[in-house]
Amino acid sequence: MPPTSPGPDQEQGSSERPEQGLDPGPTGLPFPVRPRRPGDPEPDLELYHLAHRALLREAGELADLGRKLAEEGIPYTTGQARTLAVFARVFVGDLRRHHRTEDEIGWPLLAASAPDCPDLTPLTWEHAQAAPVIDALWSAVGRLVDDPDSTSARDDLADNAHRLSQMLETHIAEEERVAFPAIRAHVSAENFNQWDKLSDRDLPLRDLWVLVPSTVRSVDPADLGRITAKAPRLYRVALRLFRGHYNRRHRLVFG
Numbered sequence: 001m002p003p004t005s006p007g008p009d010q011e012q013g014s015s016e017r018p019e020q021g022l023d024p025g026p027t028g029l030p031f032p033v034r035p036r037r038p039g040d041p042e043p044d045l046e047l048y049h050l051a052h053r054a055l056l057r058e059a060g061e062l063a064d065l066g067r068k069l070a071e072e073g074i075p076y077t078t079g080q081a082r083t084l085a086v087f088a089r090v091f092v093g094d095l096r097r098h099h100r101t102e103d104e105i106g107w108p109l110l111a112a113s114a115p116d117c118p119d120l121t122p123l124t125w126e127h128a129q130a131a132p133v134i135d136a137l138w139s140a141v142g143r144l145v146d147d148p149d150s151t152s153a154r155d156d157l158a159d160n161a162h163r164l165s166q167m168l169e170t171h172i173a174e175e176e177r178v179a180f181p182a183i184r185a186h187v188s189a190e191n192f193n194q195w196d197k198l199s200d201r202d203l204p205l206r207d208l209w210v211l212v213p214s215t216v217r218s219v220d221p222a223d224l225g226r227i228t229a230k231a232p233r234l235y236r237v238a239l240r241l242f243r244g245h246y247n248r249r250h251r252l253v254f255g
């Protein structure tokens, strides 16, 4: 649980680095860079875009819950706080992993692929700005588990979740405006898929019951089959098995 756990960041730790045994090329990336050539298929960014939508929605839900706890003083039980801690752990771990993979794999790949690569420094800088806010949100959830009536825990959750939600809104919009067109134009589908695989490799299996249903939560039912067909089979199985459980737990936590 949050008060004693080292947290999702440390859970991933150095295993987010390129795998041992892979020979980094001159770019430092754990695979050779082969930029997209004219006429090559574009990388498919639909799941990347969907991951962004899910992060924004999850941050917004935490901000809404924080506001209700801090401003409306809604009752909240220890059981609800414990389940909230699971949802928050998955969200925080996913967001940290997402930022780290972009900084360590995605942006170096884009820089090595695009002849006139846009300046990605502000995006990495914003990841660093978000890090302490994510830490503070995680800490507030831990204190809420210890005491669901704690005014300071409720206030800190509200403040940091609201702040993070706002940061992500502008950051992700800018990321998709600046980086996405350059990725489509210059990163090969093969390299993009290698980046995508690396971003998933440290995903704890125990988190799939939250992560998969949450990622597709806002997908139009008419598009669900087409979109999930792009995901690994394990994720489709997780969605089928855990969606109902996730929905019940989600209602318990967020109302």
Ligand SMILES: [Fe+2]
Binding pocket: 052, 098, 102, 175
């Ligand atoms: Fe991103």
